[in-house]
Amino acid sequence: MEDLFAHLLALTSYISRQFIRFVEDLVSRDVYICSQDARVSSSGQCFRYLGSSISQSILHNCPTVPKPSNAGGSLQARERRVSDLKEQLPVNCSEVVETCQSRWSGPFLFQGFILPIFGLRLAWRLAITCWKSFFLHIRHVQIRVCSFISRVQRTLHGSSSEIGWLQRAPGVPHVKDGTTRFMELLDGIRNGEHTLPNSFVYLLIPGLFSNHSPLYFVSTKRFFSKMGLACHIAKIHSEASVEHNAWELKQYIEELYWGSGKRILLLGHSKGGVDAAAALSIYWSALEDKVAGLALVQSPYGGTPIASDILREGQIADKEARRIMELLICTLIKGDIRALEDLTYEKRKEFIMKHKLPEQVPLVSFHSEASVAPGVLAMMSHIGHAELPWFPFASFGGEESNCVPMSHKVPVLIPLAAAMAVSALHLQLRYGEKSDGLVTRSDAEVPGSVVVRPERKLNHAWMVYSSQKKDPYEPDAREVCEALLTLLVEIGK
Known part of the structure; x- marks a missing residue:
């Protein structure tokens, strides 16, 4: 019974770390793209390759039997994954990988902030969507009102300028x-x-x-x-x-x-x-x-x-x-x-x-x-x-x-x-x-x-x-x- 509880605890801890690491990778990629857009705008294909490689690496390296590991081990595994990606990426994308590795050096930096940042992102996108829908509705109403006014003016004007x-x-x-x-x-x-x-x-x-x-x-x-x-x-x-x-x-x-x-x-x-x-x-x-x-x-x-x-x-x-x-x-x-x-x-x-x-x-x-x-x-x-x-x-x-x-x-x-x-x-x-x-x-x-x-x-x-x-x-x-x-x-x- 104790072994069963131990395995469940280990599985829960592993799933939590994998989820946090996955969200960290997504956020780090978006933040870096926004900060370095002017510098590496010509390397859009490289960023897409980086994001897809990270996702594939996470799914490929996920073990079928969970094993307990400490934070340091997790950091070492992430460093090895990044170094492997650097070898696979083109030369002009190595700076991107190094920057990501230097800025996001450990999970402790985002474990307390990732959920609020993700929530703010979601709230911002929802707000933008709501404002766009509101303005589209206002524009549609404005077009219909202008069309009705134009019809009224055309009806009242009639043939005034055409007679004779x-x-x-x-x-x-x-x-x-x-x-x-x-x-x-x-x-x-x-x-x-x-x-x-x-x-x-x-x-x-x-x-x-x-x-x-x-x-x-x-x-x-x-x-x-x-x-x-x-x-x-x-x-x-x-x-x-x-x-x-x-x-x-x-x-x-x-x-x-x-x-x-x-x-x-x-x-x-x-x-x-x-x-x-x-x-x-x-x-x-x-x-x-x-x-x-x-x-x-x-x-x-x-x-x-x-x-x-x-x-x-x-x-x-x-x-x-x-x-x-x-x-x-x-x-x-x-x-x-x-x-x-x-x-x-x-x-x-x-x-x-x-x-x-x-x-x-x-x-x-x-x-x-x-x-x-x-x-x-x-x-x-x-x-x-x-x-x-x-x-x-x-x-x-x-x-x-x-x-x-x-x-x-x-x-x-x-x-x-x-x-x-x-x-x-x-x-x-x-x-x-x-x-x-x-x-x-x-x-x-x-x-x-x-x-x-x-x-x-x-x-x-x-x-x-x-x-x-x-x-x-x-x-x-x-x-x-x-x-x-x-x-x-x-x-x-």
């Missing part, structure tokens, strides 16, 4: 005011003076969402046909991109020209004017002898703040707004989100700088201002038309009975005037700009064109839908279109 950018661009040709001449022609048309020549084909180009408005430009086409004029409505995908519609219009113009032998006069409303201008800008070499002029009616040639404010990146709820528009345009009406993107200021700047309108083509720009009177805000003054789905009805014309599909168009009250008035009031209060509800007056003026600025209050949808209460003393959309094309013919001469 085209008029301020350097080297842009000036516009010419043709309002007076336009009013003279309009008065003559209302008095029965129709001077549009039959030597042209008149192509009407509808704007955005025209595929869902079956009566878009229909009354104007009938009005022209009654005068014996060749008039067509371009059958394009209104919810497609500008470049796609430009290609479609190019094909359409060439078909009309080769089929009739007459040059084409274009009149585009809203996005239709932008599509027509894009066709002339991109394919002018093929259309130069086929197109006689272009009239842009309430077209956002420079862009529109409505589209930019909805799709601008970096503002509050920008991703949510884009998802909503993609749901409406792409999913519900099977269109392309680029149809709206191409009307933003960013896309219009990119396109106009890349594709400029030719100087030879006659141009007319027409823009108006919507009324924001309280009476307009509260009324529903315009009507649209919805087509009911067809049902098979039996037709008894004789012995055989046939099923004839029938459909019916019914008028639907739409508060377009009120919606345009609210939008125009919003743009006026936010940006101080006059508009027709969707397009500001400055963005609708094409550089180098003859501009028509009527004093009458007309919203953006006035050219498309007829009013429920038509004023006999005011010209309608058909007469305005005729006056614009008549002015375009005069400019071409």
Whole structure:
């Protein structure tokens, strides 16, 4: 029993000495590296070799059966281990080993201090780690706050610096005011003076969402046909991109020209004017002898703040707004989100700088201002038309009975005037700009064109839908279109 206790005591003493010696070697290595870093910085490989050799030596020399030994024996063993390492190390590391041997000559120096030093080291590293985590968290919060502030500022700023950018661009040709001449022609048309020549084909180009408005430009086409004029409505995908519609219009113009032998006069409303201008800008070499002029009616040639404010990146709820528009345009009406993107200021700047309108083509720009009177805000003054789905009805014309599909168009009250008035009031209060509800007056003026600025209050949808209460003393959309094309013919001469 006494031998057993003696062996346990010896084993405990040996494990304690080995642990203290191991920690001493680690601390001595770190202290020496810190003190001699500037002197032997090029010998980093040597230090790593020294630390690994010490660790391997400790594990290799650890006996399987513990034997009691005194402090002196332990010192002698450590001296022998260091001398063996000196023989294995390169020459430039001998000074390191000698310094370690001279400074840490015995275990009595560290047995009382090694644990406090190790604790201070651990506490210092923990403190440094905590401070780094704290500062990283503060930095993350600061980045998020700055991002939120930037989004708020971008949202509040909106399109303030972009409205009318085209008029301020350097080297842009000036516009010419043709309002007076336009009013003279309009008065003559209302008095029965129709001077549009039959030597042209008149192509009407509808704007955005025209595929869902079956009566878009229909009354104007009938009005022209009654005068014996060749008039067509371009059958394009209104919810497609500008470049796609430009290609479609190019094909359409060439078909009309080769089929009739007459040059084409274009009149585009809203996005239709932008599509027509894009066709002339991109394919002018093929259309130069086929197109006689272009009239842009309430077209956002420079862009529109409505589209930019909805799709601008970096503002509050920008991703949510884009998802909503993609749901409406792409999913519900099977269109392309680029149809709206191409009307933003960013896309219009990119396109106009890349594709400029030719100087030879006659141009007319027409823009108006919507009324924001309280009476307009509260009324529903315009009507649209919805087509009911067809049902098979039996037709008894004789012995055989046939099923004839029938459909019916019914008028639907739409508060377009009120919606345009609210939008125009919003743009006026936010940006101080006059508009027709969707397009500001400055963005609708094409550089180098003859501009028509009527004093009458007309919203953006006035050219498309007829009013429920038509004023006999005011010209309608058909007469305005005729006056614009008549002015375009005069400019071409």
